[in-house]
Amino acid sequence: MQCDRCGGILRENETYDYHGKQFCEDCYMYITNPPKACDPMAVASATSIRKELGQSGAAGLTELQKQIYSLIEQRGKITKEELLKIVNVKPEELEAQFAILRHCELIRAFKEGSKVYLTQW
Ligand SMILES: [Zn+2]
Structure with missing residues (x-):
């Protein structure tokens, strides 16, 4: 699985869900708290x-x-x-x-x- 924003490879326990898309921790933080x-x-x-x-x-x-x-x-x-x-x-x-x-x-x-x-x- 890949991060929807940066394209980085996601491990199952490091995947963050936001509006149906999957993000890595950094991108999730960036999107939810820009x-x-x-x-x-x-x-x-x-x-x-x-x-x-x-x-x-x-x-x-x-x-x-x-x-x-x-x-x-x-x-x-x-x-x-x-x-x-x-x-x-x-x-x-x-x-x-x-x-x-x-x-x-x-x-x-x-x-x-x-x-x-x-x-x-
Ligand atoms: Zn990312």
Whole structure:
């Protein structure tokens, strides 16, 4: 059996059912709890919490978020594909981290030609 989203092979005890389709755990989590990249309320609360805590830049981030942020800081701009190769996590995991970093107004995406780059806010 294969995951309906990523095509990964599913073992019987690792299969998650959602609306009649079969998913692996990661895809199930992604589908049932997608990162909300453009949620203005989430942005407002994430930035105000960070302000309350006196955090700016990479302060208060997880190791993975710091790694992503500092790579973007060093390079100025980077594609998701390049980042994925460097940080070595699943695309879903990276998307979730982007959503958080965007909420905190640390990074943003922009398009140049046919490529989407990530850069500092
Ligand atoms: Zn999957």
